[in-house]
Amino acid sequence: MTELSAANTGFMLICSALVMLMTPGLAFFYGGMVRVKSTLNMLMMSFISLGIVTILWVLYGFSIAFGTDTGGLLGWSSDYVGLTGVGIGDLWDGYTIPVYVFAVFQLMFAIITPALISGALADRVKFSAWALFITLWATIVYFPVAHWVWGAGGWAFELGVIDFAGGTAVHINAGAAALGVILVIGKRIGFKKDPMRPHSLPLVMLGAGLLWFGWFGFNAGSWLGNDDGVGALMFINTQIATAAAMLAWLVYEKIRHGACTTLGAASGAVAGLVAITPAGGAVDPLGAIAVGAIAGLLCAMAVGLKYKFGYDDSLDVVGVHLVGGIAGSLLIGFFASGEGQSDVAGLFYGGGLDQFWKQCAGVFAVLAYSLVVSAILAFVLDKTIGMRVSEDDEIAGIDQAEHAETAYDFSGAGGGAARTTSVPAAPAAQAASKKVDA
Numbered sequence: 001m002t003e004l005s006a007a008n009t010g011f012m013l014i015c016s017a018l019v020m021l022m023t024p025g026l027a028f029f030y031g032g033m034v035r036v037k038s039t040l041n042m043l044m045m046s047f048i049s050l051g052i053v054t055i056l057w058v059l060y061g062f063s064i065a066f067g068t069d070t071g072g073l074l075g076w077s078s079d080y081v082g083l084t085g086v087g088i089g090d091l092w093d094g095y096t097i098p099v100y101v102f103a104v105f106q107l108m109f110a111i112i113t114p115a116l117i118s119g120a121l122a123d124r125v126k127f128s129a130w131a132l133f134i135t136l137w138a139t140i141v142y143f144p145v146a147h148w149v150w151g152a153g154g155w156a157f158e159l160g161v162i163d164f165a166g167g168t169a170v171h172i173n174a175g176a177a178a179l180g181v182i183l184v185i186g187k188r189i190g191f192k193k194d195p196m197r198p199h200s201l202p203l204v205m206l207g208a209g210l211l212w213f214g215w216f217g218f219n220a221g222s223w224l225g226n227d228d229g230v231g232a233l234m235f236i237n238t239q240i241a242t243a244a245a246m247l248a249w250l251v252y253e254k255i256r257h258g259a260c261t262t263l264g265a266a267s268g269a270v271a272g273l274v275a276i277t278p279a280g281g282a283v284d285p286l287g288a289i290a291v292g293a294i295a296g297l298l299c300a301m302a303v304g305l306k307y308k309f310g311y312d313d314s315l316d317v318v319g320v321h322l323v324g325g326i327a328g329s330l331l332i333g334f335f336a337s338g339e340g341q342s343d344v345a346g347l348f349y350g351g352g353l354d355q356f357w358k359q360c361a362g363v364f365a366v367l368a369y370s371l372v373v374s375a376i377l378a379f380v381l382d383k384t385i386g387m388r389v390s391e392d393d394e395i396a397g398i399d400q401a402e403h404a405e406t407a408y409d410f411s412g413a414g415g416g417a418a419r420t421t422s423v424p425a426a427p428a429a430q431a432a433s434k435k436v437d438a
Helices: 006-033 037-065 078-085 099-121 127-150 157-160 167-185 201-223 230-257 262-279 286-302 307-310 317-335 356-384 389-395 398-403 428-436
Strands: 068-070 074-076
Touching: 006 037, 006 099, 006 201, 006 262, 037 074, 037 078, 037 099, 037 127, 037 398, 074 127, 078 099, 099 127, 099 167, 099 201, 099 307, 099 317, 127 157, 127 167, 127 356, 157 356, 167 262, 167 317, 167 356, 201 230, 201 262, 230 262, 262 286, 262 317, 286 317, 286 398, 307 317, 389 398
Parallel strands: none
Antiparallel strands: 068 074
16 A cells, blocks of 8 residues: 655645745846846736636646546546545545645646746736636646646547656647747737847846756656656756756857856756756756757757847747757657657657657647637637737836836935935035936
8 A cells, every 4th residue: 555755745835935935036137138128027927827726727727637537638637626635635646646746736837837838928908808817727728738648548648748847738738829929919019129128137146046946846746756766867967957057048149149157047047947947857967968059059049030031029038939849749750769767769869750740749749739729819809808908018128017116116216315414505516416316
């Protein structure tokens, strides 16, 4: 009889907390990449997912994703509705951790996935419409796709598609959704004309660092324990691939643009994290270098496609998450060693192309479903409540229009607070002070 493991349970609680930290990390990463007038809105588009998706997950999301299978497409178990039928001592089937621990770990994945989409929509989406979109998208897209990929009986799971921690269910899903929505709502005012540079690269680097840190829980925790070394393999491969991708991105930047940028380093690291997410339990460390380097190069090249094809992916969600997720998922078919999470070997390890075709099935099914359904959701919302803020609000700044706040308050600047004497200032000083205050 399987018994609860205190070590595995504690480990998984820590991993769950690490994955939760990734959503605020993503908020900082995205928040630093936008202009000052959109900073708070970008932060809030991630933070609101923590609230909405948590409640949906408890009410029915966990049941749809991990309940008893129906036709390979959906799950449903009444015990998981509101978690009413789950006891504190109930263990997740086949594992040594409680159901509650598995549920909260998977909840953190469900939270960050729609938050990833927000980076493509910066500067122009109503916050109320975004909140409703998250609600509908999580229900119709994320919960079913999570069942396909990870749920017992899900069609991709049964087919043998390998997705260790979310290349299809998280990154391709979010990247395809981002593309679907931006094709409906259109470009930012001034796209390809006005400078739209990041307002705080230190904030971007802080966010990237938090993502990198939290990703160890995201990836290593997905094995749900530490009994056989696979989680350790995933942990080290996460570090290796991320480093390789960052270096590949910087080399590409240096050759193409003549400089290695901080934004490139942060973006390259995220590209590596995305790509190794599906593959890290199947490849060896040398394979992780290859996966990371290839993904870093492909994503660095892909971020410029928006200017060529004219879609306004504000913060490169398509270029990094969709392209990186596809790369990492498909490269399993070439670099799977057969000595990690399973005995499945890729082409370069003597396994032929059988696994590659399985990966293709999972990748392109999730891509097509998420792209089409997300575009339909955005279209319906745009034609009913409206997805975009007004042109005036977009130009003036979405932070003030949607949140009645600004990220940085400079009203106290000017030196008035530094006076320590009540002696009246000279007329010239008074005049200078008025100019500063103005």
